[in-house]
Amino acid sequence: MFLKVKNLKKSYGSAAVLKGVDLEAQSGSVLAFLGANGAGKSTLLGCICGAQDADTGDILIGEKSLRGLMPREVQDHGVAMIYQHSQAFEDLSVTENIFLGREIKIGQRINHSAQKKIALELLTRLGVDNIDPSVDLKKLGVGERKIVEIARALMLKPKFLILDEPTASLSDKEAKALHKVIQQAVTNECIGVIYVTHFLDEIHKVANKVTILRDGKILWTQPVEDVSIEDLSDAISPNNDLTSFKSGKNTRDHSNRLVINDLKTSFVGPINFSLTPGEILGIYGLMGSGRTELLECLAGASTKKEGTQSLNGKEKNYSSPRSALSDGIALVASDRKEQSLFSSFTAVENLVIPHLGQTVFSGFFRSFEKEKHSFEKVAKLLNIQPPDPNLQGQRFSGGNAQKIMVGRWLIDDSGLQVLLLDEPTQGVDIGARFELYQALVTLKQSGVSIIVASSDATEVCQLSDKVLILGRGQQVALIDNPHSEEHLIKLAHKAEHNTQNCDAGLENAELKAGVMQ
Amino acid sequence: MISDTSEQKKMFNLGLKQTSNWSDIAITAALPVAIALLALFFFINVPVFMTINNWIAISVQVSTIMTIAIPFALLLMAGKIDLSVGSNLALCGVVAGLGFSDLGIFSAIILTLIVGTGVGVLNGLLVSRFDMSPIIITLGTLTLIRGVAQWLAPHPIFGFPEDFLIIGYERILGLPILTWIMLAVIAMGAAVMAFLPIGAQIIALGVNQRAAFLIGLRVKGIGILLYAATGFFVAIAALMSVSRINSAPAGTLGVGIELSVLTAVLLGGVPFNGGKGSLFRVVLGVWLLGMLSNGLILMNVPTELSLMITGLVLIVAACLDRLRTK
Amino acid sequence: MISDTSEQKKMFNLGLKQTSNWSDIAITAALPVAIALLALFFFINVPVFMTINNWIAISVQVSTIMTIAIPFALLLMAGKIDLSVGSNLALCGVVAGLGFSDLGIFSAIILTLIVGTGVGVLNGLLVSRFDMSPIIITLGTLTLIRGVAQWLAPHPIFGFPEDFLIIGYERILGLPILTWIMLAVIAMGAAVMAFLPIGAQIIALGVNQRAAFLIGLRVKGIGILLYAATGFFVAIAALMSVSRINSAPAGTLGVGIELSVLTAVLLGGVPFNGGKGSLFRVVLGVWLLGMLSNGLILMNVPTELSLMITGLVLIVAACLDRLRTK
Amino acid sequence: TDIAEVTIDKIRATASDSCHSGRQYRIAYSHSVSEVAIVKQVRRFADLRAKSLGCVKVLHDNTQSNNLEQQINAIQGWITLGVDAIVVLPIEPTALQPLKRRAQAKGIKWLTYLGQMEGSDGFVGFNHAQSGQIVAQAAVDWVKKNRISHPKALVTSLTPLPSLSPRWTEVVRIFEKNNIKIVTLQDAADQTTGLRVAETVLQQHPDLDIIIGMTDDAAVGALRALKLTRTNPSKVFIGGQDGSLEGLSAVKKGGAYRASAAILINELGANIVDLALNAIRGKKPSFAYTPTVLASKYDQDLLQQLLNNYSR
């Protein structure tokens, strides 16, 4: 069976996004669907699934047209979709999220036990065994939520499964499990898959065919054996010289900018490290290892329980991000949609909002000229597409929105000392990724200390001067000059097991302490 | 406002961390404890407050509001609201009153239920069709329907058939029929939320309507259904109310009841933007307000003082309840 | 509820596609067009409606509501709300009234402004401190403050110094002082939103409070400031109102004004959850309601009918305005 | 002449030739709670009188729930329209003084309805104090007749409207003079609230002897409370004020509802028109009380007459 897109066109206002796209996914095979940020991938998939309505063209599954159907009807035709942005419900339990609208019923009533059983099976299949299906989704991290969404899609037993950047927020372990699940479903149940990703090394592991979308048109489609990663990256962003990237260590200043001593939060710690100006610290760990919590604590967004944090030799206790910012510590949060983007703000407003009334734009009245100028500079630096200062934040493609989020702290004279980045390249395409890296290196060379938390080991290796590895909230290792990503992954995995034992040991220790008292 | 509550928590619970298990329990029980303390206070001042008969009287007094509050709470959990309940109550009362003399009891009751549900469906269609803020639409119907009710009843309507009035004063197994109806409505609501698929779907709608649409829920259908249900139960409440006062004053019946219901439901911990909530706490919220009004009358507290006390109790109870969710 | 409007479009605008530029323009101008049509209608039926004097009278009639609606709109844009404005108006009126005899005009005015702002700060602190739903807290203060006002003024307060009453009836350059004050408040609000950093920050709060917090905006500070500003302008409105009616009835002054203001502001296109909105449209919203009430009286429309018409106009105007944002 | 001595006949006679000059008149009438049933009846009778005269049109407003802002706006509209007279039940008499001045400056006659106002051109209405006194006295008589020792009473009020206060303060005064103990004084003006208050108070005082409503609606609600709490109606005196159809019907039915201080609603409606016309034409009288009478089962003729006023 085929899922066919025929000559699909879609424009937003005057901007044509899809200019006549033909796409064909086949049962029993995985189609990797690639393209630069803003190429129109999500738009196309949205049109298939009923989230958007195309202008012209047709979408066929077998003989039936999917044009103009509601998402529910598309599902009924056997097409399941994992959206780029989370479509999960935090005040419902994991099981409820999985079965929402497709409940297993006895008569009119929900069959809770049957649902729970199937939910557990699905999660285990996805390589996750530590999620309690009856717990509320809000208790889970970003990555774990993604897993739940995937479980839901599998529950639907679709004929075609569409995944829009499913691994963007997953760590290597879950990504592997997902690949396995996809492989199984393709071979055993003969489903067809459309797979969007910006991690090019995934392609050869999962896909059978590759299609490249560029400028709203299909560039080419080829079997995966015939193309190399270089071919792919050339096709996606042709003008980038990716090999030239070099982090380069800053050797000028060896004073300690940021020193962390035995820092503990409710989940993370104790943590110890120090950073000099112009140094980049990578934080690597598996899903739920506490990277986000650590960064939020450093930025004053969540409370510190024990330990000290000092900046330029002075001990600091931040009660809010504002107080951290006044010392030049800024955070780029990982969950773009929920935590950093102002969806209805224009690009330029989104960029300058943290600085309004502050150092850079300190005037009593706003200076719109200056704001626009700043945007143009950043847009050029990061190649934000489209470079339209007045386009609303929510209208940018995921990757380009992310560039704006990072761009906030690239504005000159913002007095930045430490920049904390949580998954900075989530959803950013291969070309733009290097532009971002480049920008970070420039920043680093200007003497800013940077901490990058990421689930992409390659990224951590390329960027960092040293790497902190987290496992279940514990600091497992602090490595200087990392070069092997396999090493990081291995450490992180081992940490996961070791600390489990550690936990047990800790409990024993506490017990003993209790007895002694 | 913001829907992202889990994140907010992190944001604001600076210094409000629950440290021991004891305070945990105290805080979890905030609303029940508030009710108990208030009851104790009234009991000390007016011992008659604690009699079974008085509690039965309170149950009858809150029965109308409770009957509306249950579907209203579901609506709020789904991120919608119906401010027109007070006017709809008046309209249903008037329709019932006019119907009794012309149609007989049974047909009049059916007609009333149809009219109430119809107003609900109207609200639902307007809100869903134009994807308007439910507030502005139902503020509109609040005014519109009140006008219709007054237009239908240029003359006072009172004096209904005794067979109907029975509902208002008869007791079964020692409890007033009105109390039984209220209990049935509560049980029904609780069962829907606990056992039926639509329970979780309502919450999903409140958390993120767009996501609910994308994953294939019948967003519009559920919305209209909830509005219709609210209208239906408002009609029931109207019948209860009218059978109790034996009169259907189009101009004053149900005036301001939307605010009482909203207050009770919010006090019961349903956030205004929906996405969560427990009917158990809503019931407590309604009860707290009913008890407060009863106790203040028993103590013969002057108007201005009882306004101040009510306001304070609202604020304190809400704050206590907030601590719970921290 | 939902914030993602661009995506919603597909969901709801089936059949409402904008096809030509003409309909585009018509739809953009929905609220102004509604106002123009309504004015024309009234003019045809009661020619005196279109006289300058009547429009000046309308401007005076809406001046109090407008003065409250401007800061109220900013509050709503930031995702907050203040339902206690009506009670605060009464309290400020009472304080001013009592103050005139004891303190003299100037001190009484200052005291009134302090009290009004104080109530605002109280609301702001409660809302921010407990991160409570602003609705339930200000429903609480709505009741509480009304009680305080009535308690302060057990007897009617009236008969104020002529030097003060001037505000209520004198004209400058042909326009009543009250109208001038209103225009000044509008200008002030517009300037804040257009030119000051806090304008964007207010909206940011409404769009995504968590993000606003993380990028270092003074989330609590801005909240408290907005509540304080609302309280301050309520005090101004109270002075305007009291100077107009030469009396400060604690029990009835400002009753229900929170709903009028809310309706007008929502009609002006500020979504209940904040995150956007234009003061220009808010002004139109207030004006539409003021004009409607004036025209209905001039046409001598019976109560029931004018309720129905008001409800309908609300719904239609809201729907029209919604088309604009599609 | 003393205003209390003006007779209805005199008013009717003076106004009856108003239409002979061929002039048309517009009289605007604002009540503070136009949603209440009895107000609709007053309006109806005003309209009827205007119709029978032939040259008068009565304008009504839409002020509801004592919304002061609404009332002020309505009156301002009428001043703009340039009606001939404005008859108003002031929600807050002092609050309308500035409007009164403006209206009079424009040559519009200003009459108040219920509650006198300084400097007005006329007065239509009845005396709240008289209303309170009549119903309180009826209760006192009942207590004496039944030789009830230590009588207990519930009285309802409406504190946000101090201008109506004689309706309950007079009752309180007379009860205190006659050693009737007021156990509860709470706000209630409509059926639902009247029921709730009475029902609650009966929990505490099952031996309650007297309930006086500040309106008939509140008293009717209280009557219902007797039924619901199974209180013996023969041992209770319920009295209301206004003479609404519902209240009068309850009086007629007998039982606990024994009195209503009833306004002659048809005369009141007609007086709105006639007194305004007199004021416009510079005739006297333009100040008059519409009598309040005691409706009770002891005067069946009067009761029937009052009830007949409502027949359509």
Ligand SMILES: Nc1ncnc2c1ncn2[C@@H]1O[C@H](COP(=O)(O)OP(=O)(O)OP(=O)(O)O)[C@@H](O)[C@H]1O
């Ligand atoms: N609602 C909208 N209004 C206007 N333009 C939009 C809207 N949504 C998307 N676009 C534009 O359409 C283009 C395609 O966006 P889309 O999200 O499909 O890209 P994508 O290929 O998925 O990119 P990414 O890899 O970054 O997710 C972008 O240029 C974006 O700015």
Ligand SMILES: Nc1ncnc2c1ncn2[C@@H]1O[C@H](COP(=O)(O)OP(=O)(O)OP(=O)(O)O)[C@@H](O)[C@H]1O
């Ligand atoms: N609000 C919360 N309530 C309870 N547990 C939480 C909360 N937020 C996070 N956690 C838990 O704390 C741990 C650390 O989460 P954190 O988000 O910091 O990890 P992470 O390394 O950033 O992982 P991710 O890949 O999910 O971003 C996880 O186990 C997570 O489930």
Ligand SMILES: [Mg+2]
């Ligand atoms: Mg995308």
Ligand SMILES: [Mg+2]
């Ligand atoms: Mg994270």
